[in-house]
Amino acid sequence: MNETTSAFVAAPTAEMMEMVLPNDANVLGNILGGKVMHLVDICAATAAVRHCRRPVVTASIDYLEFRHPIKIGEMIIVKAALNRAFKTSMEIGAKVWSENLVTGERQHTSSAYLTFVALDEERKPVIVPAYQPVTPEETRRWHDASIRREHRLAIKTRLSQRKVE
Ligand SMILES: CC(C)(COP(=O)(O)OP(=O)(O)OC[C@H]1O[C@@H](n2cnc3c(N)ncnc32)[C@H](O)[C@@H]1OP(=O)(O)O)[C@@H](O)C(=O)NCCC(=O)NCCS
Numbered sequence: 001m002n003e004t005t006s007a008f009v010a011a012p013t014a015e016m017m018e019m020v021l022p023n024d025a026n027v028l029g030n031i032l033g034g035k036v037m038h039l040v041d042i043c044a045a046t047a048a049v050r051h052c053r054r055p056v057v058t059a060s061i062d063y064l065e066f067r068h069p070i071k072i073g074e075m076i077i078v079k080a081a082l083n084r085a086f087k088t089s090m091e092i093g094a095k096v097w098s099e100n101l102v103t104g105e106r107q108h109t110s111s112a113y114l115t116f117v118a119l120d121e122e123r124k125p126v127i128v129p130a131y132q133p134v135t136p137e138e139t140r141r142w143h144d145a146s147i148r149r150e151h152r153l154a155i156k157t158r159l160s161q162r163k164v165e
Helices: 033-052 136-161
Strands: 013-019 056-066 075-085 089-099 106-118
Touching (some): 033 056, 033 106, 075 136
């Protein structure tokens, strides 16, 4: 039985790191929010593909917050991990840090939750492998993902059903 056919597989993760350069920054010398989103999307998609071994699309990004700026010359570090696999979708949690290479100081600057949908050869949603959390922390994230999914889909349903006058 290989990884794609086993009942449960380990939580996949991904990590990216790069130096903030002037081209990525605003007039204040801080990284652009869009650049952070770009890296978060790629890193989280990597974790999702590592789980399902399929092409994925980003269905939603929520709770992306910016707690502190990251300055030119600092490192931006993004880590992503699978929180929960649903039917064809997966929630990935991503966390971002800045690192000052000279002082070694690290700050947690952003967090986000992203939903990816796996696609088959006809670009239709396809069932992803099951994922069973093991550690207490993985189990907490697994439960929390379900609560966020309920909210996400409830909002989508309510907005699609509302009558515009
Ligand atoms: C995401 C997408 C594939 C969903 O297609 P769909 O026809 O709504 O498919 P379904 O209704 O069968 O839903 C498929 C899955 O997406 C999930 N989903 C749909 N809309 C969602 C949303 N707004 N947020 C989170 N999950 C969502 C559903 O819950 C379902 O998950 P499940 O199978 O685990 O229960 C489709 O909307 C799409 O292709 N969007 C564009 C994606 C894109 O271009 N992203 C940016 C670049 S990658």
